[in-house]
Amino acid sequence: MALEKITQVTGRGVFVPGDDIDTDRIIPARFMKCVTFDGLGEFAFADARLHDKEAGRVHPLDDPRFSGATILLSGSNFGCGSSREHAPQSLYRFGHRAVIAESFAEIFFGNSTTLGVPCVKMSQQDIAGLAAIIESDPEAMITIDLTENKVTVADVDFSAEITMPGHAREALTTGRWDSIADLVDGLDEVRNRVASIPYLVNGAS
Amino acid sequence: MGKTLLDKVWDEHTVRTLPDGRTQLLIGTHLIHEVTSPQAFGMLRDLGLKVLYPNRTFATVDHIVPTDQRAEPFSDPLADAMVKELRKNCAETGVTFFDLPSGNQGIVHIVGPEQGITQPGTTIACGDSHTSTHGAFGAIAFGIGTSQVRDVLATQTMAISKPKVRRINVDGKLAPGVYAKDVTLHIIRHLGVNGGIGYAYEYGGSTFDNFTQEERMTVCNMAIEGGARVGYVNPDETTFEYLRGRPYSPKGAEWDASVARWKATASDPDCVYDDVVYFKAEDILPTVTWGITPAQAVFIDEAIPYPEALPEKDRATAIEAIEHMKVSSGTPVIGLKIDVAFLGSCTNGRLSDLQEVAKYIRGHKVAPHVKAIVVPGSQGVAAIAEKMGLAEIFREAGFEWRGAGCSMCLGMNPDKLVGDQLCASSSNRNFKGRQGSPTGRTMLMSPLMVAAAALSGEVTDARKVFGIN
Numbered sequence: 001m002a003l004e005k006i007t008q009v010t011g012r013g014v015f016v017p018g019d020d021i022d023t024d025r026i027i028p029a030r031f032m033k034c035v036t037f038d039g040l041g042e043f044a045f046a047d048a049r050l051h052d053k054e055a056g057r058v059h060p061l062d063d064p065r066f067s068g069a070t071i072l073l074s075g076s077n078f079g080c081g082s083s084r085e086h087a088p089q090s091l092y093r094f095g096h097r098a099v100i101a102e103s104f105a106e107i108f109f110g111n112s113t114t115l116g117v118p119c120v121k122m123s124q125q126d127i128a129g130l131a132a133i134i135e136s137d138p139e140a141m142i143t144i145d146l147t148e149n150k151v152t153v154a155d156v157d158f159s160a161e162i163t164m165p166g167h168a169r170e171a172l173t174t175g176r177w178d179s180i181a182d183l184v185d186g187l188d189e190v191r192n193r194v195a196s197i198p199y200l201v202n203g204a205s
Numbered sequence: 206m207g208k209t210l211l212d213k214v215w216d217e218h219t220v221r222t223l224p225d226g227r228t229q230l231l232i233g234t235h236l237i238h239e240v241t242s243p244q245a246f247g248m249l250r251d252l253g254l255k256v257l258y259p260n261r262t263f264a265t266v267d268h269i270v271p272t273d274q275r276a277e278p279f280s281d282p283l284a285d286a287m288v289k290e291l292r293k294n295c296a297e298t299g300v301t302f303f304d305l306p307s308g309n310q311g312i313v314h315i316v317g318p319e320q321g322i323t324q325p326g327t328t329i330a331c332g333d334s335h336t337s338t339h340g341a342f343g344a345i346a347f348g349i350g351t352s353q354v355r356d357v358l359a360t361q362t363m364a365i366s367k368p369k370v371r372r373i374n375v376d377g378k379l380a381p382g383v384y385a386k387d388v389t390l391h392i393i394r395h396l397g398v399n400g401g402i403g404y405a406y407e408y409g410g411s412t413f414d415n416f417t418q419e420e421r422m423t424v425c426n427m428a429i430e431g432g433a434r435v436g437y438v439n440p441d442e443t444t445f446e447y448l449r450g451r452p453y454s455p456k457g458a459e460w461d462a463s464v465a466r467w468k469a470t471a472s473d474p475d476c477v478y479d480d481v482v483y484f485k486a487e488d489i490l491p492t493v494t495w496g497i498t499p500a501q502a503v504f505i506d507e508a509i510p511y512p513e514a515l516p517e518k519d520r521a522t523a524i525e526a527i528e529h530m531k532v533s534s535g536t537p538v539i540g541l542k543i544d545v546a547f548l549g550s551c552t553n554g555r556l557s558d559l560q561e562v563a564k565y566i567r568g569h570k571v572a573p574h575v576k577a578i579v580v581p582g583s584q585g586v587a588a589i590a591e592k593m594g595l596a597e598i599f600r601e602a603g604f605e606w607r608g609a610g611c612s613m614c615l616g617m618n619p620d621k622l623v624g625d626q627l628c629a630s631s632s633n634r635n636f637k638g639r640q641g642s643p644t645g646r647t648m649l650m651s652p653l654m655v656a657a658a659a660l661s662g663e664v665t666d667a668r669k670v671f672g673i674n
Binding site: 019022024034047048076077080082083103110165168174176179180182184186187190193194199 | 217218219220221223224225226227229231233240241243244247252254257258261268269281283284286287290324326327332333334336348349350351352353355356359360361362363364365366398399402403429430432434455462463466498518521522525615616617634636637638639641643644
């Protein structure tokens with residue numbers, strides 16, 4: 001199955017500030033009672049958005065200034081907590097195509113990469129700088145370059161270094177970010193390995 | 206140079222190195238449930254793939270199942286659709302389903318071990334982050350996302366990088382009234398919710414040597430809350446005795462051969478860890494979380510912290526927590542009025558948890574304003590508890606005795622908080638909205654502390670309530 005090679009993501013940004021934003025916040029569990037992922041986009045950050053609305057504030061994801069943004073910017077340990085893939089699925093279906101954060105929880109990072117949504121780490125300082133640019137000009141076009149390992153903004157003097165584990169960068173840029181094809185390629189070796197492990201030989205057919 | 210348990214299990218289960226540099230790791234045992242499997246089975250159908258090893262795949266229903274009205278169809282049509290979807294998927298593919306009528310249904314991380322499916326030296330995966338629980342048996346157990354559930358169903362493998370290993374030593378004797386739950390909360394408080402990123406946690410030391418398997422499971426259950434991908438305890442005689450005679454445990458000559466292999470799986474005395482930390486059991490007091498992450502915890506005799514007294518990186522989240530929890534800095538946690546008490550979950554829903562509480566609550570009554578529920582972690586646990594008379598002890602004291610499931614841990618079934626109710630909970634997460642109400646508030650603590658709060662109507666020191674010293 002041919003997947004797109006993802007070497008860069010360009011789009012407008014939206015800043016959702018905060019550290020340790022967990023996957024319960026990204027997609028509350030009550031919206032996960034489904035047998036497909038359809039329709040999850042609408043419920044991204046549902047409780048936080050409702051909370052802001054009730055308090056007379058506008059959550060960044062409801063702010064018309066940032067409508068159509070495809071790059072999400074946040075703090076450290078983004079996506080911590082539950083392994084629910086519903087979290088990156090809801091962000092993807094909301095319209096996000098990349099996440100820039102100070103750091104990511106591992107399972108969230110893996111789930112996002114598998115969907116072809118790059119998660120790149122940037123320093124706290126640079127995140128603050130980019131957030132300020134987005135705030136002053138929501139139309140600013142941000143480019144995340146996975147081969148140059150940097151984030152730049154069109155017509156603005158901003159360039160920040162980003163990092164990503166090598167295997168994820170390799171997978172995204174070569175179009176192998178959904179590992180199912182590679183895993184299926186190894187099926188003969190899988191059967192050989194199973195045959196060499198006692199607890200599996202005895203239990204597997 | 207010696208090897209860690211992680212090294213040994215990784216080496217044995219490595220199928221090959223993938224083009225992107227990750228390992229194609231064989232998953233010996235795949236546990237599935239109704240929330241993270243339907244889309245995975247759907248993806249398999251779309252790709253024209255089959256379940257490779259149905260007999261290495263085991264299912265149960267736990268997250269959405271009601272704990273009171275359990276007759277089907279469930280009152281929630283979405284929940285009903287999910288259990289029927291899992292039933293259909295298992296019937297079509299030959300996967301064993303510990304379904305509601307089987308008498309063996311329950312929370313997946315309680316069912317695996319009690320069935321003897323969870324064994325040392327194996328790799329285990331499940332579409333649920335608390336899969337780390339199974340590491341208590343010296344297994345390498347991963348919480349995975351739905352696409353990875355698809356990967357394991359189709360190929361019995363997943364693509365993953367090998368973590369580093371942090372050895373966490375807890376030595377000494379826990380004081381009376383201090384439990385495994387306090388140990389795990391204490392570790393997370395000190396290492397942080399992201400301290401474990403990139404690491405497997407190997408727990409050891411004399412405290413762990415003396416723990417039962419159920420206590421080890423409580424600690425490993427929350428490895429993920431500390432950011433660690435997996436957590437484990439080296440298998441020993443305690444592990445083997447727990448497994449002896451269970452339905453899926455090896456028998457006869459195979460048992461002896463397995464025990465010999467399991468012993469060899471443990472980390473070698475001369476292995477080298479990437480990092481080592483030390484804790485003293487005597488330093489640990491009953492612990493409660495006060496905020497919105499599992500690391501925002503204090504001892505029972507402490508107060509809500511002042512954000513300015515915390516490290517800079519923790520201040521913003523602390524301010525947010527104080528606002529959400531509707532507490533004030535400087536207020537002691539003792540005395541915080543609770544509305545709901547929840548005893549259950551994959552962290553503390555096992556027989557020993559129920560037994561320990563039942564030991565102390567005879568003659569006491571749940572405070573009139575408190576709704577207190579006890580949810581045994583599996584039908585198996587419920588059956589034994591009922592036979593031992595524990596259910597009756599709980600009911601006598603004013604607790605509701607429920608059927609097995611994830612219940613109030615995460616708000617996907619009818620057991621939810623209402624409004625900004627404050628819940629004393631034996632579960633593992635206190636995130637905003639976790640227990641089903643966006644303004645709901647959760648304080649995590651040990652089962653006995655939950656019981657003490659239920660009886661007192663407020664957060665309190667269980668040791669004083671029950672005269673433990």
